[in-house]
Amino acid sequence: MIKKVKKIFFMNLQISILTPERPFWNGEAEEIILPTETGEMGVLKNHAPIITGLDVGAMLIRTQGEWNSFAIMGGFAVVKKNQVTLLANEAESSKTIDPEEASNAFDKAKENLEKAEGIKKKVEANFAFKRAKARYQVVKVLNKN
Incomplete structure (x- = not known):
């Protein structure tokens, strides 16, 4: 008796990042780490179907063994x-972010958040802080690699 052997295809993830302005990034990857509203979420091939909200934060994509970092502004x-x-509402690659500018913007946003008074000012300062932090984090990741 001859047994049939199933072929296993090692398909990677197909990733599409769309912003209101344009398709931002398309390609294959082995893994993606998303900044969700409930924390970071890693996705590998054959992940269970899911829909999740994205928070403002750093996103990592591993392609051909190398990590690429992006700042995602919700979605x-x-x-x-x-x-x-x-x-995504907005997306930015670590390769297009000036590290010194990102560091200065992060420090200023942190200072503004600490000084903010009133609910409206605190909400605005918190969003600016999260945005600056995401941009700063992806530059730090790039400089580590």
Whole structure:
């Protein structure tokens, strides 16, 4: 009796990052780490289907063994059948961010958050802080590699 052998295909994740302005990034990856509203979430191939809200934060994508970092400014992510689609409010690659400018903006945003008074000012300062922190984090990740 001859047994049939199933072929196993090692398909990577297909990732699409879309912003209101344009398709930001498309490609294959082995892994993606998303900044969700409930914390960081890693996605590997054959992940269970999920829809999640994205927070403002750093996102990592591993392609061919190397990590690429991006600042994501909120949105949604859909994971289904090895396809990850991000609908992001804004996205920025660590390669386009000036590290010194990001560090200065982070320090200033932190200072402004500490000084903010009143609910509206605190909410605005907190959003500016999260945005500056995301940009600063992706530059720090790039400089570590």
